[in-house]
Amino acid sequence: MKILLLAALVAVLCTKHAFSLTCFTCKDATSNLQCLSTTTCSDYEKYCLTSYTSSGLGNDRSHRITKKCAAICPSINLNIGVAGVATSCCETSLCNISGASSVKTSYAVIAVGALVSLVCVLRLGM
Template sequence: MKPSLLVVLAVALCAERAFSLSCFTCKDASSNIQCMNIATCSDHEKYCLTTYSTTGLGNDRKQHITKKCSAFCPSIDVNIGIAGVATSCCETSLCNFSGASSVKTSYTMIAVGVLASLACILRLGF
């Protein structure tokens, strides 16, 4: 009876591992084509997380893509004009093939920030 118990235990352990989540991974890649590495997630990691960030303006604009396994799914979508961050999550193997929604530079936010700064300076009498 002990050998059959060991066989059942071995099958159960192998079957659980076969259903582990797999995600594409990369860190601070400049394009999605650099994010084709595949990692098997640990048991507590239930999401494939993609973070897309941008900094700069015009021709000086830089983008960074990070993909990884994650235990939680943060919902971040921030754009402060010259910088922005967006995240996306999914729950099936290799579901994070494409990048997160891109973050666009908001010239309106830049203008509002400049006008608010000027108003503060003029009010303080500098």
């Protein structure tokens, strides 16, 4: 009976390492195809984190993707006209294969900003 309990304990301890979280990783990649490297996360890292950033307009627009293991899951979805950041997290191995939901440029915010600038210039008589 003691041998059976000892065998069960060894199996449980070995199983923990066999089921460590594995995430896709990359830094400042321009596409998901550049994010196919994998990393086994530390015991305290419980999430696969994907960050998607964008900036610029039209042909000058750039996108960057960063994927990594994370201890916490920050929930960020920020869009400031010509720049934005979005994050997504998941908790199973290799779950971050796709990118975070894309960040869209708000042309309405840009138009309002341009209009306000024009009004200020006209009021000041420049």
